Amino acid sequence: MNELMVMTQIAGRRCALPAHDVKSVIELSTITPVPQTPEFIAGITAMRSQALTVIDCRLTLGFEQTDWETDNRAAVISIGGHFYALLIDAIEDITTTTGEPGQVSGGFGPEWSRVAKGMIETASGPALLIDLHALIAGPDERLTGSLNAAA
Template sequence: MEDLKLIARIAGQEVAISADAVESVVEIDAITPVPLAAGHIAGLAALRSRVLTIIDTYAALKLGQSPRDGVIQAIVVTIDNHLYGLLVDEVVDVAAITGDPQTLHAGLSPGWAHAALGLVEHQDRALLLLDPARIVAGPLSAAA
């Protein structure tokens, strides 16, 4: 099966997200914090007169806080009719990737393992295929 994947970098790791789940890629000008929000929610931002909940992918994957120096890029996804922006270090490419995701056999940290759907191969390297809904849900401890 061939499917388009968006390839992005999070914490130095290149990952893939199904392009079907992606609405757009945007640069975020300002993030307004939300008091008492879960730790992986960076805040809110405006996107074409709509509210976008910004998810700190580093925090969602239990990697600390994402750096917010310079240009802030986000992958916009819709989950349960709500817009979310997943913060990424960089959007690398969009690629047609052939084959079903392979089962993960290697030990991953709990955050990556929770968000991963499997491995896909692109240009002779393995990429984690991430589920945006699991990133939005946050770390397992927050989701439980």
């Protein structure tokens, strides 16, 4: 209840990132590409003396890069001691939640279900609460995950 959320647009949808996890919002300048890595890793970039891994959120969800515009801003998060810059469409606002995350019958669609913790009601309307671990894991995670479960 009443947690701060960073409201963002990812692939045209409104998503909520827990404000506690977002270290800062940066303007992406040059991104150094990293060859031979999955496509959703846009590259690495520097914030102060820190190297950030840039994750293209449209690609990690499985959408086409060209379908959505981005304003080149990124939310910086830290997972497992590593810093990531999430390249998203736009950052809208910071707002508070007005309820607990809940599920919607029928799910959120194949692309979204993997990264969604559920729907969350906020002061500025409903949004999809994003699971950051799942988001940075990339689109292959579910596939390999189910393979592992089968093995």
